[in-house]
Amino acid sequence: MSNRRWLAPLGLLVFLLGWEAVPRLGLVSSLLLPPPSSLPAAFWREISGGWWLTATLDSLGHYSVGLVLGTGIGVALGVAAALWSDLDSFLSWIVRLLRPVPGLAWVPFAIVWFGISEAAATFIIVIGVLWINFYASYGAAKAVDKDLIELAESFGHKGVWRQLLPIVLPASASGILSGVRTGLGQAWMAVVAAELFGIPGLGQRMMQASSLLATDVVVVYMITIAVLYGLTDILFVWLRDRLLSWQR
Amino acid sequence: MATVVDIADLAIGFDNGPPVLASFTASLEARSFTAIVGPSGVGKSTLLRVIAGLLAPRQGTVSTPFEADPTRRPFALVFQEARLLPWRPILGNVLFGLEHLPLSASERRRRALEALELVGLADYAHRWPYQLSGGQRQRVNLARALAVQPALLLLDEPFSALDAITRHTLQGELLRLWQATHTTILFVTHDLDEAVYLADRVIVLGSNGQPGARIIRDFLVPLERPRDRSSVGFSDHVGQVRSALSEIMTNGAGI
Numbered sequence: 001m002s003n004r005r006w007l008a009p010l011g012l013l014v015f016l017l018g019w020e021a022v023p024r025l026g027l028v029s030s031l032l033l034p035p036p037s038s039l040p041a042a043f044w045r046e047i048s049g050g051w052w053l054t055a056t057l058d059s060l061g062h063y064s065v066g067l068v069l070g071t072g073i074g075v076a077l078g079v080a081a082a083l084w085s086d087l088d089s090f091l092s093w094i095v096r097l098l099r100p101v102p103g104l105a106w107v108p109f110a111i112v113w114f115g116i117s118e119a120a121a122t123f124i125i126v127i128g129v130l131w132i133n134f135y136a137s138y139g140a141a142k143a144v145d146k147d148l149i150e151l152a153e154s155f156g157h158k159g160v161w162r163q164l165l166p167i168v169l170p171a172s173a174s175g176i177l178s179g180v181r182t183g184l185g186q187a188w189m190a191v192v193a194a195e196l197f198g199i200p201g202l203g204q205r206m207m208q209a210s211s212l213l214a215t216d217v218v219v220v221y222m223i224t225i226a227v228l229y230g231l232t233d234i235l236f237v238w239l240r241d242r243l244l245s246w247q248r
Numbered sequence: 249m250a251t252v253v254d255i256a257d258l259a260i261g262f263d264n265g266p267p268v269l270a271s272f273t274a275s276l277e278a279r280s281f282t283a284i285v286g287p288s289g290v291g292k293s294t295l296l297r298v299i300a301g302l303l304a305p306r307q308g309t310v311s312t313p314f315e316a317d318p319t320r321r322p323f324a325l326v327f328q329e330a331r332l333l334p335w336r337p338i339l340g341n342v343l344f345g346l347e348h349l350p351l352s353a354s355e356r357r358r359r360a361l362e363a364l365e366l367v368g369l370a371d372y373a374h375r376w377p378y379q380l381s382g383g384q385r386q387r388v389n390l391a392r393a394l395a396v397q398p399a400l401l402l403l404d405e406p407f408s409a410l411d412a413i414t415r416h417t418l419q420g421e422l423l424r425l426w427q428a429t430h431t432t433i434l435f436v437t438h439d440l441d442e443a444v445y446l447a448d449r450v451i452v453l454g455s456n457g458q459p460g461a462r463i464i465r466d467f468l469v470p471l472e473r474p475r476d477r478s479s480v481g482f483s484d485h486v487g488q489v490r491s492a493l494s495e496i497m498t499n500g501a502g503i
Contacts, residue, residue: 147327147329147331148331148333150302151327151331151344152344153302154300154302154323154324154325155321155324155344155345155347155348155392155396156321156345156347156348156349157344157347157348162348166333166344166347167333170333170335171335173335246334246335246336246376246378247334248378
C-alpha cells in the first residue's frame with residue numbers, strides 16, 4: 001500500500017519527462033508541442049498582461065450562471081416527472097426527441113437567437129447539463145422506497161407536496177447529486193465550446209492564441225480548465241459529503 | 249368497557265381479484281390487547297392498513313365512536329421493519345409523526361422526548377439511526393407511534409425480525425407501555441406463543457375453504473399477568489390456538 005502511494009506522482013513525472021523530451025530531442029517542433037518547461041513563462045505573460053484573470057472570470061461567470069440554471073431546471077423537471085405521471089407521459093416524447101441532440105448542435109441557434117453574447121454561452125451550458133440532471137433526478141425520485149411513502153401517509157403526510165421535502169428529496173439526494181456532479185464536468189466542456197465561437201472567456205483566448213501559433217499559451221489555458229474543473233469537483237464532493245453525512 | 253373501534257363486515261381485495269379478506273367484524277374495547285394470528289398471506293397486514301386508513305376496503309366500515317381529539321391520531325402503525333428516516337436523528341424520527349398535528353413546536357418536542365423516555369431511549373435522541381441496534385430501532389418505531397397518542401395502536405409483527413432474547417425483552421416492554429399509557433392495542437403476529445403471552449384476546453384468521461379469509465376462532469386469554477410461558481395454563485392456550493390453526497391448514501385452505 002505504502003509503495004503504491006508513490007505510483008501516482010511517479011506516473012505524472014514520467015509523463016512530464018516524456019513530454020519534455022519529445023520536443024527537446026527534436027522529434028517534433030516545439031511549436032507543435034511546447035515543452036512543459038516553457039509553460040511557466042507563458043503563464044506569467046498571460047497573468048501580467050491581465051488576460052488570464054479576465055478570461056478566467058468571464059468563463060467562471062458563464063459557468064456558474066449556466067450551471068445553476070441548467071441544474072435547477074433539470075432537477076426540478078426530473079423530480080416533477082417522477083412524481084406526477086401525467087407530466088411524465090406528457091414529456092416522454094419531447095424528451096426522446098430533444099435529448100439525443102448534442103449540446104453543441106445548438107450553437108448555431110444560440111448565436112442566431114442571442115448573438116455572440118453571454119446569454120448564448122449560458123444557453124449552451126444550460127442545454128449541456130439539463131438532461132444529465134433530468135435523468136439522474138427522475139431515476140432517483142422514482143426509486144424512493146415505497147415503504148417510506150407509506151410511513152409518511154400513515155402519519156398524516158398525505159399527498160405529494162407534503163412528502164416532497166421530508167421524504168422524496170432527502171431520499172433521492174444521493175442520486176440527484178451524482179447527476180449534478182457529472183454536470184459539473186459537462187458544463188466546463190460546454191463553456192469552452194461556446195467560447196470557441198467568440199464569446200469572451202478561456203475558450204476565446206485559446207482560439208486567439210492558436211491563430212497566432214502561441215501553442216504554449218493554448219496549453220496554459222488547457223491546464224487552467226483542468227485545474228478549475230478539479231477544484232470545482234473537490235469543492236462539490238466536500239459539500240456533498242457534508243450534506244449526506246447521515247449516510248455514514 | 250367503552251368500545252374504541254368498531255370494525256363491521258370488512259372485505260378487502262385488490263383490483264378485480266378474489267377477496268383477500270372476505271369478512272371481518274370485531275369491536276375493540278378501550279385498553280384491550282388483541283392479537284390476530286393466521287397463516288401468512290391471509291391478509292393480516294392488509295387488515296391493519298385498512299384500519300389505519302391507508303387502503304380503502306371493498307366493503308364494510310371502521311368507525312371510531314370516541315370524540316376525536318385533534319392533537320392525537322386515531323391510529324398509529326408500528327411496522328415490521330423500523331422504517332426510520334436515515335437522514336434524521338432519532339428525535340427527528342419521532343417528531344416526524346407529530347408534524348401534522350396542531351401542536352406548538354415545544355409541545356411536539358416534549359411529546360417526542362416523553363415517548364423516547366417511555367421506550368428507554370431518552371439518551372439516544374441525538375444519535376443517528378445507523379448508530380442503533382435492531383432492537384433499539386424497533387423501540388424508536390414504537391416511540392414514533394406512541395408519541396401521537398393513538399386511540400388504537402396497530403402493530404404489524406414488530407418483533408419478528410429480532411433475535412429471541414431481544415424479542416422477549418421487547419414483549420415485556422410493550423406490556424409495560426400498554427399498562428402505563430392505557431392505550432388499546434391490535435397486534436398482528438404469526439407467533440402463537442407471542443400472541444398468548446401478550447394478548448387478552450386472540451383472533452384466528454383463515455380461509456375455511458371459501459375464497460378470502462374470515463375469523464375462524466375468537467378466544468379470550470384470561471391468564472393472570474405477569475404470564476409464565478412455562479405454566480400449564482399458558483401451554484393449554486397456545487395449544488388451543490395451534491389446533492384452531494392446524495384445522496384450517498388440514499382443510500387445505502390455509503391461505
